[in-house]
Amino acid sequence: HQEELRVQQTQLLEAQHALEESRDRYADLFDFAPIAFLTVDRSGVLQEANLAAGTLLEVNRDRLPGFPLVVYVAERDRRVFLEHLSLCRRKTETVQTRLHLRTRDGEERLVDVVSRPAARPGAREVWHTCLVDVTASEHAEAERRSIEIERLRMQHEEQAMRTASETKDRFLAVLSHELRTPLTPILLKLGALEARGAIPEDLREPLGLVRRNIEVEARLIDDLLDTTRIVHGKLHMAQECVDVHELLESLLDTVSSEIETAALELNVDLGAHEHHIRGDALRLQHLRAAAHAI
Numbered sequence: 001h002q003e004e005l006r007v008q009q010t011q012l013l014e015a016q017h018a019l020e021e022s023r024d025r026y027a028d029l030f031d032f033a034p035i036a037f038l039t040v041d042r043s044g045v046l047q048e049a050n051l052a053a054g055t056l057l058e059v060n061r062d063r064l065p066g067f068p069l070v071v072y073v074a075e076r077d078r079r080v081f082l083e084h085l086s087l088c089r090r091k092t093e094t095v096q097t098r099l100h101l102r103t104r105d106g107e108e109r110l111v112d113v114v115s116r117p118a119a120r121p122g123a124r125e126v127w128h129t130c131l132v133d134v135t136a137s138e139h140a141e142a143e144r145r146s147i148e149i150e151r152l153r154m155q156h157e158e159q160a161m162r163t164a165s166e167t168k169d170r171f172l173a174v175l176s177h178e179l180r181t182p183l184t185p186i187l188l189k190l191g192a193l194e195a196r197g198a199i200p201e202d203l204r205e206p207l208g209l210v211r212r213n214i215e216v217e218a219r220l221i222d223d224l225l226d227t228t229r230i231v232h233g234k235l236h237m238a239q240e241c242v243d244v245h246e247l248l249e250s251l252l253d254t255v256s257s258e259i260e261t262a263a264l265e266l267n268v269d270l271g272a273h274e275h276h277i278r279g280d281a282l283r284l285q286h287l288r289a290a291a292h293a294i
Contacts, residue, residue: 036111036131039118044069044085047126056111056131058104069129074100074108081113088115088127101131110135172224179221183214190214209253216254238280245275247284 030037036053038046046064054061057072073081077099084097094116100108112132117125190211193199199207248270259266 036133038064038069038129038131039126040069040085040115040129041127042085042089042125044081053131056103056109056133057101058107072101072103074102076100084113084115088117089125092117098134109133110138176221176224180218183218183221187211187214187218212250213254239278240281242277242279242281242284243275244277245270245272247281 030048031050033050033052036050036056038049038053040046045068046066049061049064051061054064057064059072070078070081080097080099084095084099087095087097094114096112096114098110098112101111102108110133112134113129114132115127115129118128190207193207248268252266252268
């Protein structure tokens with residue numbers, strides 16, 4: 001009988017030692033867990049708090065027991081916290097609420113409050129509660145939303161600019177067609193008169209000047225479309241033999257009246273032996289219009 005008692009006593013001591021080790025192990029897990037853990041009663045008064053909870057609230061964790069947790073809740077969310085406690089008292093499952101905590105230094109932290117009942121039937125009502133800080137993730141999500149909104153705004157502006165550019169191209173195409181329409185029959189008529197020799201001698205030079213200026217005008221109209229052609233990679237440059245002397249003489253004919261009006265004297269020496277180049281004659285003639293505008 002004494003041996004049996006001794007064995008039972010030994011077993012009880014071993015069980016007590018195992019329980020103490022288990023208690024110490026879970027106490028360490030509770031204290032050093034990276035998430036804020038605490039227990040509250042039915043009124044929301046703190047019973048226990050781990051080190052992470054003290055760090056989150058910026059209070060020594062030994063001073064937390066006995067204080068109502070609502071003290072650390074931002075004023076605008078205190079009603080939300082009271083509703084959380086009410087749900088805890090009515091339900092047996094886990095209750096989760098998102099609200100703002102206000103630390104001792106006045107900083108606000110957005111947390112998820114997760115509570116579940118820990119008391120056995122007949123025991124004092126206590127809820128295990130963890131506070132999950134989601135401030136950083138919420139800021140990251142807000143930043144992501146802001147970036148997405150900015151991306152959509154830029155995409156909308158790009159689409160609007162593309163639409164405006166296409167509208168401009170269509171307008172220039174229609175405008176060029178409408179401007180060239182009355183010039184073409186004039187050039188054809190002048191060409192026909194010159195071919196038949198039906199132009200009086202005293203009108204040949206003025207009509208020739210008219211014809212050349214109409215050609216320049218037609219070229220200027222084409223230049224309206226050059227920007228669009230460059231953007232789309234469709235600008236064509238003709239390569240042909242061009243007499244620079246003739247080009248300069250044509251230029252002088254265009255600006256001669258302006259020179260006389262301004263009472264200027266212009267000396268020109270067209271004595272170059274090599275005065276032919278390869279280039280786009282029509283685009284070189286555009287220099288006449290530029291000089292005329294100057």
